[in-house]
Amino acid sequence: MKNKYLIGGFIIVVFLGLMGYLFTQTNVAYENNFAEIKHTDKTIKATGAWVKSKGYDIDNEKNLFSFYMIDNQGVELKVVYKGAIPNNFESSTSVVVTGKYKNGYFIASDILTKCPSKYEEQYTEDTASNI
Amino acid sequence: MFGNIAITAGLIFSMFTIIMYYFSFKGYNNTLKYARLGYHSMTIFVIIASALLMHAILTHQYEYKYVFNYSNAELPTGLLMSTFYAGQEGSFMLWLLFTSIVGLVLLEYTSKREDLEPRVMMIFTLAAAFLLLMVSPMLKNPFSFIWADPTFVEIKHLNQSFLSMSFLQNFIFQDPGSGQSFVRLSPEFMGTLSANGIAFEDFLIKGKGLNPLLQNFWMQIHPPILFVGFSMATVPFAFAFAALLKNEYRDWVKQALPWVLSGTMVLGLAIMLGGYWAYGVLGWGGYWGWDPVENSSLVPWIVGVASVHTLLIQKKTQAKGGTGRFGKTNLILAIMTYLLVLYSTFLTRSGILGDASVHSFAEPGMLVYWLLILFVGFFTLLGIGGIIYRWKYLEMHFNYEEDLLSRELALFTGAIALIASALIITVGTSAPIFGTSVEISFYNELNLPIAIIIGVLNGFSLLLKWKQTKGESILKNSKFAIISTLTATLLMIVLGGLYDFMLILLALSVNFTIFVNAEIAYKIWKGKKNYIGAYIAHIGFAVFLLGALASGSFAKDEQLDLAKGESAEVFGHSLTFLGYTPIENGTKYAFNIEVDKNGSKNIVSPVMYIAEFNNSLMREPDIWNRLTDDFYISPVGYEDGSSRSSDAGQSIMMRKGETKQFNGLSITFDSFNFPPEAMAAMQSGGDFYIGAKMTVSDGNRTVNLEPKLQNKNGQRSFVPDMIDDMNLKVNLENLDASGNVQVIFSTLDETTKTVLAPKEVLTIEASIKPFINLVWAGVLIVVLGFSIAAVRRTKESRA
Numbered sequence: 057m058k059n060k061y062l063i064g065g066f067i068i069v070v071f072l073g074l075m076g077y078l079f080t081q082t083n084v085a086y087e088n089n090f091a092e093i094k095h096t097d098k099t100i101k102a103t104g105a106w107v108k109s110k111g112y113d114i115d116n117e118k119n120l121f122s123f124y125m126i127d128n129q130g131v132e133l134k135v136v137y138k139g140a141i142p143n144n145f146e147s148s149t150s151v152v153v154t155g156k157y158k159n160g161y162f163i164a165s166d167i168l169t170k171c172p173s174k175y176e177e178q179y180t181e182d183t184a185s186n187i
Numbered sequence: 188m189f190g191n192i193a194i195t196a197g198l199i200f201s202m203f204t205i206i207m208y209y210f211s212f213k214g215y216n217n218t219l220k221y222a223r224l225g226y227h228s229m230t231i232f233v234i235i236a237s238a239l240l241m242h243a244i245l246t247h248q249y250e251y252k253y254v255f256n257y258s259n260a261e262l263p264t265g266l267l268m269s270t271f272y273a274g275q276e277g278s279f280m281l282w283l284l285f286t287s288i289v290g291l292v293l294l295e296y297t298s299k300r301e302d303l304e305p306r307v308m309m310i311f312t313l314a315a316a317f318l319l320l321m322v323s324p325m326l327k328n329p330f331s332f333i334w335a336d337p338t339f340v341e342i343k344h345l346n347q348s349f350l351s352m353s354f355l356q357n358f359i360f361q362d363p364g365s366g367q368s369f370v371r372l373s374p375e376f377m378g379t380l381s382a383n384g385i386a387f388e389d390f391l392i393k394g395k396g397l398n399p400l401l402q403n404f405w406m407q408i409h410p411p412i413l414f415v416g417f418s419m420a421t422v423p424f425a426f427a428f429a430a431l432l433k434n435e436y437r438d439w440v441k442q443a444l445p446w447v448l449s450g451t452m453v454l455g456l457a458i459m460l461g462g463y464w465a466y467g468v469l470g471w472g473g474y475w476g477w478d479p480v481e482n483s484s485l486v487p488w489i490v491g492v493a494s495v496h497t498l499l500i501q502k503k504t505q506a507k508g509g510t511g512r513f514g515k516t517n518l519i520l521a522i523m524t525y526l527l528v529l530y531s532t533f534l535t536r537s538g539i540l541g542d543a544s545v546h547s548f549a550e551p552g553m554l555v556y557w558l559l560i561l562f563v564g565f566f567t568l569l570g571i572g573g574i575i576y577r578w579k580y581l582e583m584h585f586n587y588e589e590d591l592l593s594r595e596l597a598l599f600t601g602a603i604a605l606i607a608s609a610l611i612i613t614v615g616t617s618a619p620i621f622g623t624s625v626e627i628s629f630y631n632e633l634n635l636p637i638a639i640i641i642g643v644l645n646g647f648s649l650l651l652k653w654k655q656t657k658g659e660s661i662l663k664n665s666k667f668a669i670i671s672t673l674t675a676t677l678l679m680i681v682l683g684g685l686y687d688f689m690l691i692l693l694a695l696s697v698n699f700t701i702f703v704n705a706e707i708a709y710k711i712w713k714g715k716k717n718y719i720g721a722y723i724a725h726i727g728f729a730v731f732l733l734g735a736l737a738s739g740s741f742a743k744d745e746q747l748d749l750a751k752g753e754s755a756e757v758f759g760h761s762l763t764f765l766g767y768t769p770i771e772n773g774t775k776y777a778f779n780i781e782v783d784k785n786g787s788k789n790i791v792s793p794v795m796y797i798a799e800f801n802n803s804l805m806r807e808p809d810i811w812n813r814l815t816d817d818f819y820i821s822p823v824g825y826e827d828g829s830s831r832s833s834d835a836g837q838s839i840m841m842r843k844g845e846t847k848q849f850n851g852l853s854i855t856f857d858s859f860n861f862p863p864e865a866m867a868a869m870q871s872g873g874d875f876y877i878g879a880k881m882t883v884s885d886g887n888r889t890v891n892l893e894p895k896l897q898n899k900n901g902q903r904s905f906v907p908d909m910i911d912d913m914n915l916k917v918n919l920e921n922l923d924a925s926g927n928v929q930v931i932f933s934t935l936d937e938t939t940k941t942v943l944a945p946k947e948v949l950t951i952e953a954s955i956k957p958f959i960n961l962v963w964a965g966v967l968i969v970v971l972g973f974s975i976a977a978v979r980r981t982k983e984s985r986a
Contacts, residue, residue, distance in 0.1 A: 075611060075633060079618075082629040086622055101624060110920070114824060119746050134840055140746075140823040140952070146803045160840060160927075 084154060090131040093157050102162060103152045106145070107132060114141060125151055125162075133157075137164040145169050190239040190330035194323055197232035200225050201316035208309035212432070219305065226294055226312060230287040233319070237284045240277065240329050244270055249391045252333040253277060255344075259394035262402070269407045270397050272414070275536060276322060276329035281411065283318040285418040290315060293422060293446075300442055300984075306429035307422075310569075314421045314525075317562050326555055333391070334377050339369035344393045354379055399798040399805050405464035409457060413484060416454030417528050420487055422446040423494065424525035424570060427518045431573040434580060436518070437510040440501045443521065445981040447498060450524075451491035452973035458484055459966040470808040470821045472744070472954065474962060477630045479540050482616040483531025486609045487524050493605040494520035496598050503653060504595070512595060514585040515574075516602070522570035527613070529563045540619050592658070597648035601641055608637045635689055638732060642696030645725055646703035668702040675702075683741075693736055700729040717979045724972025731965025737958035744954030746823060749780065751947040760784050760818060764949045767825075770794070778822055778949050782811055793822040793951065816957040823950040841928050849932040852915060853884045856928055860893060874899050876906075879928045885913055894919035894930070 087093055088103045104125040106112075112123035122136045135153050145151075148169035155164035204225035210218040240253075244267060249255040257277070258270040272278040290311055297304040321327050333340075339360065342350065349355060358376050360369045370376075372391075380390060397406075426443035430436050461481065462474035475481065497520060501511035534540055537559050574581070611633045615625045650665050675698045679685045685694060708722035745757055749764035756762075761783040767776045775796035782789050794807040811818040839847060841856040848854075860878035868875035878893040892908040894917050909916040914934050921929035 071607060075614065078629050078633060079614065079625060082626040083618075084624050084626055086619075086624070099626075119823075140806075140821075140950075141804070160842065 086152075088127050089129065090125070090127045090133045091129070093133065093162065097156060097158070099154065099156055101152055101154045102127075102133065102135075103150060104128075104133070106148060106151050112141065112145075122161075125153065133162050134160065135162045135164050135167075137167055142167050142169055188330070190236050190243075191324050191328065193232045193236035193239065194319060194328070194330070197229045197236065198316065198319040198323055200229035200232060201312055201319055204229055204312045205309055205316065208305045208312065211305035212309060222305065222308070223294065223298075226290065226308065229312070229315065229319075230291055233284055233287040233315075236322075236330075237271075237280060240280060241268065241271055243330075244268070247394060248388070249344075249394055250332055250334075250387050251329065252331050252335070252338065253329040255333050255340075255391065255394050257395065257397055259396040262397060265404075265407055266397060266402055269401070269410075272410050273397055273401060273406075274329075276327045278410065278414070279318060279321045279327050280329055282414045282417055283315065283322060285411075285414050286315050286318055286421060289415070289418045289422070293425075297442075301438070302433075303429065303438075303442065306432045307425045310425040310428045311421055314425075314566070317565070321555070321558060321562075326558060334372040334374055337371055337373040339371055340391065342368045342370065344391060344395070345370060346390055346392045349385060349390060352383070354383055396800050399796075399800055400469060403464075403468050405460060405468060409460040409464055412453060412460060413457035416450060416457050416484075416488075417532075419446065419450030419453060420491070420525050420528045422450060423491075423521035424566070427521035428570065428573055431518065431577050434577060436514045436581075436584075437505060440498050440505070440511065440517065441980070441984045444495075444498055444502065445977050445984055447491060447495055447521070447524075448973055448977040448980055451488060451495060452970050452977060454484065454488045454491065455966060455973070456970050458488060459963065459970075463963065466959075467810060468807060470806055472808075472819070472821065472952075473739075473742075474959075477612075477615070477627050479616045479619070480535050482612050483527075483534050486531065486612050486616070487527040489605050489609040489612075490520055490527055491524045493602040493609075494524060496602050496605075500595050500598055510584065512585070513599065515581050516599075518574055518581075520602075520606075522574070526563070526567055526570060527609075529566055530613075533559045533563050534616065534620075592651060592661070594648050594651040594653050597644055597651055601644040601648060604637050604640045604644065608634055608641075611637075635693065639689070639692050639696045642693070642700045642729065642732065645728075646696075646699040649703050649707060649722075649725075665703070667706055668699060671702040672698040683737075685740075687740065690736060690740055693732065697729045697732045697736070701726055701733075704729070717975060717982075720972045720974070720976030720979060722972070723975060724969045727965050727968025727970075727972055729965070730961050730968055734958050734961025734963075734965055738956045738962060741957045742954055744819075744952055746950065746952045749949045749951060751949070754783075757953045758955050760953070762951075762953065764947075765790075766947070778825065780820060780949070780951070782818060782820075784818075791818065791820050793820050795822045795825060812960075814960065816955055817959050819954045819956055821952045821954075823952055825950070826948045839930055839932070841930060843927075847932070850915065850934060851885060852913060854915075854917070854932065855882045855884075856880075856930075857882060859922070860895075868898070877922065879919055879922060879930070881917065883910060883913060883915060892917060896922060 084099050084101050086101045086103060090102065090104065093100055093102055102125065104127045107124040107126050110124045112121065114121055119140075120136055120138060121141045122134065125133045125135050127133070135155075137153070137155075145167075150169075152168040153162060153164040154166040154168075155162055157163075204222050207218045207222035207225055211222055243251050243254050244258050245264075247254065247258070247260050253274060253276050254270075257273040258267055262270065270277070272281040290308070293311060294304065294308055297307045322329060324331070342359075355370070358371050358379075360371055361367070362369065377387070380387060423443050423446060426439045426446070430439040458481070461484075465476065466472075466474040494517060497513045497516045501513050501517055503511070505511035537556050612630060615629050618624045646668060650661050650668075652660075672695060676691065676694045679694050680691060685691055704722040704725040708719055708726065711719045711722065743758055747755055747757055747762075749755055749762055751764050751766055754761050754763040763781040763783075765779040765781055767778045769775070770777045775794050777792040777794050779790055779792045782791050789811045791809045791811050793809040796805055797803070798805045806822045808819060808821040810820070841847060843856060843858060846853050846855040857880045860880050862875075865875035865877060867873075876895045876897045878895045880891065880893050883890050883892060890910050890913065892910055892915075894908040895906040896919060897904050897906050905919040907916055907918045916933050918931040918933070919928060920931060
């Protein structure tokens with residue numbers, strides 16, 4: 057009887073320990089302050105908006121897609137992604153990129169775009185002006 | 188209007204039903220017929236409300252915000268009908284509709300089984316009542332009018348002939364960011380509109396339409412089946428709680444089993460269809476991305492599967508009288524299955540995942556947020572509270588010791604392994620609540636050993652006998668399975684090139700499962716055929732794992748450019764881009780690629796188009812399905828030869844001292860030219876300029892140039908600089924105090940670029956997915972196995 061709980065308890069402790077360890081190893085934090093991102097070499101999920109006025113750039117030879125993102129404080133970040141421009145990119149209201157900051161660029165391994173289709177209309181009295 | 192009356196009536200009837208069932212449970216004789224009447228009335232009103240919503244969608248009644256937001260007249264009927272559940276409101280409505288209908292079957296089922304009906308239906312109706320509350324007016328109501336809350340509608344949705352009318356001008360707004368014009372709809376506006384004798388249906392004439400990602404066949408079947416699965420997950424909870432109410436834990440097991448089996452089957456099928464959708468149409472490249480929304484339907488499924496196994500043990504051990512083993516576990520698992528469905532609803536509907544998921548919904552508003560919390564919290568309190576309340580009794584009556592070599596213990600261990608997997612996925616999925624997230628490797632690395640353990644236990648448990656087994660008999664019984672397993676795995680290593688240690692272990696365990704189950708299934712096939720369900724499901728699961736192993740570890744992909752008419756080689760395939768053809772009335776373009784593999788040819792046509800809905804480039808992959816592998820082509824981009832980048836050009840950032848190459852020139856950014864008087868002028872708001880000093884060298888000579896930021900009469904502008912005889916123009920885009928500049932280099936004679944002979948180039952990503960068919964086949968075999976088992980257990984539940 058006692059053995060059963062001992063073994064069971066041991067397995068649970070090992071399992072939770074393993075899970076906790078991997079959790080910290082694979083953990084990716086969200087960051088919406090780009091000034092912070094430039095000071096760390098950890099993998100980060102940066103959230104912000106695409107700077108539409110600066111467009112984007114597609115380098116077909118190197119298979120790179122790059123664009124600028126801006127955070128709430130107005131800090132910009134150049135994002136370089138190895139791969140194709142994601143579906144829905146042009147209409148995205150916000151962008152989440154996963155990756156690391158290196159040599160002046162944010163090297164993204166994943167881009168997630170949030171499109172307004174799933175959102176209620178976000179225009180409010182403040183953003184729209186009467187003509 | 189009528190929709191809201193129906194929903195409100197349904198809500199009232201649901202309350203009435205709960206109360207009447209409660210009285211019946213307390214022993215009143217005459218209340219049961221009222222309860223049934225109440226439940227049927229509730230269902231009728233839910234069906235009426237759903238029919239009204241469907242009617243509003245089919246007849247394009249854009250006065251309903253929901254209809255306006257998700258549909259338009261251009262959609263074909265099938266897709267138009269699927270907009271019923273394209274948004275939050277409608278998908279709650281669909282869930283409610285299915286819950287009500289499942290409840291009708293449940294009512295019929297429980298009414299034939301002793302005193303089960305009041306206890307089960309009371310709880311079940313409570314779940315329906317919460318869903319009714321969710322879609323009721325004020326909350327996620329699909330019948331709210333578009334003008335109820337002031338809403339900005341883009342001009343393009345309106346009847347253009349009214350736009351010039353003078354009264355309208357007071358309601359037109361412009362978004363300074365995008366330059367788009369909107370009309371602000373409000374109750375006040377409606378008054379003005381009708382005062383001018385314009386009917387609203389003539390005014391707002393075009394709906395927003397459905398997101399193009401959802402416009403395909405799978406949208407029409409995946410969500411409904413998923414919601415049937417969600418609805419059926421309520422049933423085990425109701426059964427378990429009914430057992431707790433009566434404090435009697437024997438009969439609910441056989442009564443709940445067919446429901447658990449069929450519910451798990453439906454949910455599993457729905458998850459697979461979602462996976463196929465992602466793979467075949469959305470172009471994710473795979474069928475599973477550990478996305479929170481996928482995960483949150485997978486977790487209840489895993490717990491459901493675990494509970495099937497422990498319920499079976501309890502039922503088996505009841506044969507000799509008593510309530511059987513694992514009574515506590517079964518109660519907990521049955522309750523958890525539904526709680527996890529609710530938790531997943533909370534995660535995906537509350538907006539809490541926010542940035543973490545591709546398809547999480549937007550924030551629904553505080554009221555709905557708290558109702559979701561109340562929904563989850565209430566049922567958690569009910570379920571867990573019920574178990575705690577009965578814990579002492581349960582503890583006294585359910586305590587057994589298992590022999591180490593018994594099928595009971597092996598099955599139980601298997602269930603524990605499944606729950607461990609569910610726990611891992613839940614932890615990973617919930618991470619965004621705490622402002623963090625996990626990488627996909629978290630799921631893969633932790634679930635791989637669990638899959639290995641489950642495979643071994645699956646085969647092993649079937650070799651064991653109930654209660655206890657002698658060591659020799661296991662060896663004797665497993666001879667065929669062990670030899671076949673070793674042979675098959677060896678073949679995979681030698682022929683398939685499987686070298687990873689963990690994956691070899693997985694292959695061993697999966698093969699073991701297949702051979703043990705196949706041997707038993709073969710024997711059963713000659714005897715009691717309806718007992719074969721479990722073994723078929725096991726084989727299906729193992730086949731699925733083999734498919735996941737092969738397609739996951741041996742997939743290859745490569746991006747390549749295909750010039751029109753020229754052929755390129757990739758993975759032993761010769762690809763020739765033949766050109767594109769417009770499809771679907773010219774709204775989309777199919778890019779036809781001839782694929783030649785050792786003489787067998789096929790045309791693969793991935794699709795790209797600009798969707799009007801979101802003004803975005805959409806891409807759809809195409810697949811050459813073959814028995815042993817898929818040749819998968821995702822379109823990446825298409826160049827007709829004229830330009831290569833977006834309007835803004837190649838904007839480059841340079842740090843102080845950095846050198847860049849352009850067109851055979853080396854360009855170095857030396858320093859800022861920031862004269863002291865500029866500083867003073869900047870503070871006083873006067874005119875000034877800041878220059879970016881650069882040196883350009885073509886190898887022979889070095890020239891200076893200086894594009895500037897200029898402030899003149901309060902207007903800021905950038906002044907480009909150029910060197911004529913080096914054919915260079917430098918546009919300054921931005922500069923910041925940390926010492927960086929943003930510049931665009933271009934040649935002076937931009938026109939020379941377009942003079943180049945246009946060459947049509949299609950960029951694609953080609954990949955080979957070996958044995959991906961095993962993934963689909965595996966799940967379908969599991970579904971088949973579950974169906975056979977559900978039929979058998981339904982028959983037994985009457986005994």
